[in-house]
Amino acid sequence: xxxxxxxxYSKEKQLVNERRQQITKGALHLFLKNGYHxxxxxxxxxxxxxxxxxxxxxxxxxxxxxxxxIEEGLEKTLSSIRGLQEIADPVEALSKAVDKWxxxxxxxxxxxxxxxxxxxxxxxxxxxRLQEIDMRAAAIFERILSEGVRQDKFHVENVKLxxxxxLVLGHMWAFRRWFLRRxxxxxxxxxxxxxxxxxxxxxxxxxxxxxxxxxx
Amino acid sequence: xxxxxxxxYSKEKQLVNERRQQITKGALHLFLKNGYHxxxxxxxxxxxxxxxxxxxxxxxxxxxxxxxxIEEGLEKTLSSIRGLQEIADPVEALSKAVDKWxxxxxxxxxxxxxxxxxxxxxxxxxxxRLQEIDMRAAAIFERILSEGVRQDKFHVENVKLxxxxxLVLGHMWAFRRWFLRRxxxxxxxxxxxxxxxxxxxxxxxxxxxxxxxxxx
Amino acid sequence: xxxxxxxxYSKEKQLVNERRQQITKGALHLFLKNGYHxxxxxxxxxxxxxxxxxxxxxxxxxxxxxxxxIEEGLEKTLSSIRGLQEIADPVEALSKAVDKWxxxxxxxxxxxxxxxxxxxxxxxxxxxRLQEIDMRAAAIFERILSEGVRQDKFHVENVKLxxxxxLVLGHMWAFRRWFLRRxxxxxxxxxxxxxxxxxxxxxxxxxxxxxxxxxx
Amino acid sequence: xxxxxxxxYSKEKQLVNERRQQITKGALHLFLKNGYHxxxxxxxxxxxxxxxxxxxxxxxxxxxxxxxxIEEGLEKTLSSIRGLQEIADPVEALSKAVDKWxxxxxxxxxxxxxxxxxxxxxxxxxxxRLQEIDMRAAAIFERILSEGVRQDKFHVENVKLxxxxxLVLGHMWAFRRWFLRRxxxxxxxxxxxxxxxxxxxxxxxxxxxxxxxxxx
DNA sequence: CATGAATGAGGTTTCATTCAT
DNA sequence: TATGAATGAAACCTCATTCAT
Numbered sequence: 001x002x003x004x005x006x007x008x009y010s011k012e013k014q015l016v017n018e019r020r021q022q023i024t025k026g027a028l029h030l031f032l033k034n035g036y037h038x039x040x041x042x043x044x045x046x047x048x049x050x051x052x053x054x055x056x057x058x059x060x061x062x063x064x065x066x067x068x069x070i071e072e073g074l075e076k077t078l079s080s081i082r083g084l085q086e087i088a089d090p091v092e093a094l095s096k097a098v099d100k101w102x103x104x105x106x107x108x109x110x111x112x113x114x115x116x117x118x119x120x121x122x123x124x125x126x127x128x129r130l131q132e133i134d135m136r137a138a139a140i141f142e143r144i145l146s147e148g149v150r151q152d153k154f155h156v157e158n159v160k161l162x163x164x165x166x167l168v169l170g171h172m173w174a175f176r177r178w179f180l181r182r183x184x185x186x187x188x189x190x191x192x193x194x195x196x197x198x199x200x201x202x203x204x205x206x207x208x209x210x211x212x213x214x215x216x
Numbered sequence: 217x218x219x220x221x222x223x224x225y226s227k228e229k230q231l232v233n234e235r236r237q238q239i240t241k242g243a244l245h246l247f248l249k250n251g252y253h254x255x256x257x258x259x260x261x262x263x264x265x266x267x268x269x270x271x272x273x274x275x276x277x278x279x280x281x282x283x284x285x286i287e288e289g290l291e292k293t294l295s296s297i298r299g300l301q302e303i304a305d306p307v308e309a310l311s312k313a314v315d316k317w318x319x320x321x322x323x324x325x326x327x328x329x330x331x332x333x334x335x336x337x338x339x340x341x342x343x344x345r346l347q348e349i350d351m352r353a354a355a356i357f358e359r360i361l362s363e364g365v366r367q368d369k370f371h372v373e374n375v376k377l378x379x380x381x382x383l384v385l386g387h388m389w390a391f392r393r394w395f396l397r398r399x400x401x402x403x404x405x406x407x408x409x410x411x412x413x414x415x416x417x418x419x420x421x422x423x424x425x426x427x428x429x430x431x432x
Numbered sequence: 433x434x435x436x437x438x439x440x441y442s443k444e445k446q447l448v449n450e451r452r453q454q455i456t457k458g459a460l461h462l463f464l465k466n467g468y469h470x471x472x473x474x475x476x477x478x479x480x481x482x483x484x485x486x487x488x489x490x491x492x493x494x495x496x497x498x499x500x501x502i503e504e505g506l507e508k509t510l511s512s513i514r515g516l517q518e519i520a521d522p523v524e525a526l527s528k529a530v531d532k533w534x535x536x537x538x539x540x541x542x543x544x545x546x547x548x549x550x551x552x553x554x555x556x557x558x559x560x561r562l563q564e565i566d567m568r569a570a571a572i573f574e575r576i577l578s579e580g581v582r583q584d585k586f587h588v589e590n591v592k593l594x595x596x597x598x599l600v601l602g603h604m605w606a607f608r609r610w611f612l613r614r615x616x617x618x619x620x621x622x623x624x625x626x627x628x629x630x631x632x633x634x635x636x637x638x639x640x641x642x643x644x645x646x647x648x
Numbered sequence: 649x650x651x652x653x654x655x656x657y658s659k660e661k662q663l664v665n666e667r668r669q670q671i672t673k674g675a676l677h678l679f680l681k682n683g684y685h686x687x688x689x690x691x692x693x694x695x696x697x698x699x700x701x702x703x704x705x706x707x708x709x710x711x712x713x714x715x716x717x718i719e720e721g722l723e724k725t726l727s728s729i730r731g732l733q734e735i736a737d738p739v740e741a742l743s744k745a746v747d748k749w750x751x752x753x754x755x756x757x758x759x760x761x762x763x764x765x766x767x768x769x770x771x772x773x774x775x776x777r778l779q780e781i782d783m784r785a786a787a788i789f790e791r792i793l794s795e796g797v798r799q800d801k802f803h804v805e806n807v808k809l810x811x812x813x814x815l816v817l818g819h820m821w822a823f824r825r826w827f828l829r830r831x832x833x834x835x836x837x838x839x840x841x842x843x844x845x846x847x848x849x850x851x852x853x854x855x856x857x858x859x860x861x862x863x864x
Numbered sequence: 865c866a867t868g869a870a871t872g873a874g875g876t877t878t879c880a881t882t883c884a885t
Numbered sequence: 886t887a888t889g890a891a892t893g894a895a896a897c898c899t900c901a902t903t904c905a906t
Contacts (some may be wrong), residue, residue, distance in 0.1 A: 631847065
């Protein structure tokens with residue numbers, strides 16, 4: 001749970017945050033386009049309108065940039081499903097969760113794929129910290145599912161695994177886009193995954209839902 | 217569908233294949249452990265008992281090694297589920313497919329994760345070629361599912377997507393092992409995913425299966 | 433003989449001296465531990481509780497800090513033997529001089545070694561200025577020796593060289609400590625060098641001195 | 649006593665030695681003129697007619713170059729006094745030893761000063777290894793002195809320290825050349841140090857020697 | 865007087881690939 | 886066929902110094 005410490009020579013928190021934003025903003029496009037290793041710090045400097053020296057004034061290493069970028073991406077993705085566990089009806093909550101989650105992944109699809117690919121370049125501590133963010137997303141799904149099970153609306157044997165599976169089915173939209181985009185629109189994908197998830201959760205809703213749309 | 221052409225200065229097909237095997241075998245461990253970019257051709261040469269010069273005699277670039285390695289890995293993973301579409305009973309076939317697929321992923325988990333992470337370093341043609349292999353795996357699931365739907369054993373709206381989802385749920389065991397291994401054994405995972413898939417497929421079997429085991 | 437001029441933007445001599453003291457005090461430990469080149473101005477700023485900007489307010493360059501530091505060190509080392517030429521008996525004076533000199537070197541051994549190693553990084557003028565300090569130490573020995581020769585107590589052909597040799601034999605305790613400390617205590621070293629010097633100076637005292645102690 | 653291992657990608661010992669010679673030869677002038685830190689590997693590459701890449705084919709780091717250079721210098725300096733302990737007459741042997749040693753130092757004076765200054769930039773193992781070479785020189789002096797003491801020609805209380813002192817008095821000619829060259833020729837210096845050493849060694853020879861020459 | 869953000873040249877080292885042997 | 890020496894561009898990162906505030 002301990003925060004990842006990133007070296008900076010500045011003591012002004014405000015400025016540090018600003019500049020780091022500037023750096024990650026500049027790096028984002030380059031990283032997504034060319035990958036972490038194929039992007040040089042000089043390029044990042046140029047793209048973010050700073051000098052190389054200044055960059056190292058606010059971060060300790062190139063790795064730190066990668067970390068900050070992914071962290072920010074995960075947090076953003078996560079924020080879309082915050083508060084969904086407050087919805088009273090579990091079926092509705094789950095349905096909305098799938099919806100929001102998939103749209104969020106769609107919005108940050110590049111980032112999502114990127115995270116899968118480049119997280120290996122982070123040290124253990126950083127990776128652990130990012131996995132924690134991931135687990136916070138799972139926890140939201142988990143609570144919805146648990147409530148549904150308690151209300152006997154869902155029949156899910158292992159809530160934790162089910163939650164993670166939902167997470168991954170969202171990610172799938174991003175990392176298998178080379179296939180999915182050829183066959184489905186986001187709307188269709190959401191619709192279909194919703195059915196799959198609800199029916200796997202053993203709810204009657206799944207059947208009703210399946211009639212209208214006709215996939216492709 | 218066109219084959220990826222890899223440069224070689226040798227004309228003896230037999231020898232070329234042998235040497236390429238030798239190269240990928242040497243590279244495998246290094247790539248999995250340190251990643252593609254962190255592995256140098258010199259290291260690969262050492263590990264495979266060849267000289268750097270010889271390596272470039274049989275391949276055209278470092279990228280080619282990456283390609284060969286992943287291709288081989290995917291083929292191996294795929295081969296575990298070959299022939300399953302021959303099974304008459306779709307429910308049994310699907311159940312077996314999930315079983316085999318997950319065990320196969322488990323066996324090649326490093327390779328699976330690696331493929332997710334490093335495929336970005338391949339050029340378009342190579343990536344396309346590897347995706348085709350992937351689709352062949354999906355096709356097997358697809359045929360099983362289609363047959364089940366035809367026999368009215370499964371109620372799956374979109375067979376293609378369902379097949380891909382099954383693929384990904386297998387991969388998930390590899391790329392989320394940091395989480396899954398802490399909570400489940402492979403057996404438990406297979407059991408639980410089988411239930412999820414069968415129940416999502418709308419088969420009665422799912423309910424029966426769920427009663428005995430109690431997850432964790 | 434001209435003083436080395438060091439740039440400052442301040443006109444208050446008092447303050448300049450104070451701040452320079454502060455700087456060299458902060459730099460001392462770092463320079464001795466990590467060397468001149470391996471120490472950054474930022475580190476010095478931190479260690480001396482000043483900002484980088486302030487440092488450059490009172491000195492002109494990093495080189496200046498090196499100069500001030502060594503100058504101060506040499507002056508301190510020198511001050512231990514000041515006034516010894518006043519002693520009437522040349523034999524006693526010489527003996528005391530060796531004693532004091534070696535103890536002084538021992539006290540500032542890190543500084544002594546450091547001066548040998550890093551003086552090369554100073555410009556010609558600075559180096560010359562520091563060599564003058566060195567010669568003042570030699571001059572003290574020289575006067576003692578000359579007086580001894582005049583009184584026919586010493587038989588030294590070249591007084592100047594002998595004086596410098598005495599200086600160096602003191603330094604030796606510092607820059608060969610990796611060897612000397614393994615075999616001798618400071619007391620033993622002083623005792624033995626005293627004998628060597630007195631006997632080289634052709635005094636009878638040397639023989640007497642050599643009998644009691646048995647070195648090691 | 650263990651050899652310092654220096655990385656190389658070549659297995660041909662002959663070639664490695666040749667190229668390392670080439671490197672150190674190129675570095676020598678630059679190091680002596682500008683110092684270790686002020687010399688870049690790029691400069692060394694140019695000076696030695698190799699590419700930067702090639703340099704790193706034969707050494708592991710810049711530090712290694714420094715080590716090789718100093719080692720070679722010390723060995724050369726040492727070789728001048730090899731075999732002197734074979735001389736039967738200790739007085740003659742010692743006299744010759746001082747002579748040879750000082751001339752050797754004179755020949756390699758830049759290297760000698762350089763070694764004093766830059767050895768701090770080597771790691772512990774390397775430094776230790778170089779000190780061993782130093783001790784081999786001392787051992788030669790030691791054996792001569794011991795033999796003289798056995799024959800009652802010398803009266804030296806601590807032979808080991810005396811030997812080291814002789815070493816240092818030689819070095820002194822190099823690192824105090826800024827002073828010594830102004831006042832003495834090498835011949836004079838040798839003459840005077842010979843007297844000092846012989847008289848400190850308590851031999852009658854010293855007195856005889858002192859009469860003819862008149863120093864300056 | 866005091867600060868510390870900003871700079872950009874330059875440091876060491878690595879590496880995929882070629883080519884003469 | 887096989888070798889591995891050679892290359893040189895480019896990687897990440899540091900640092901003394903300045904100057905606007």
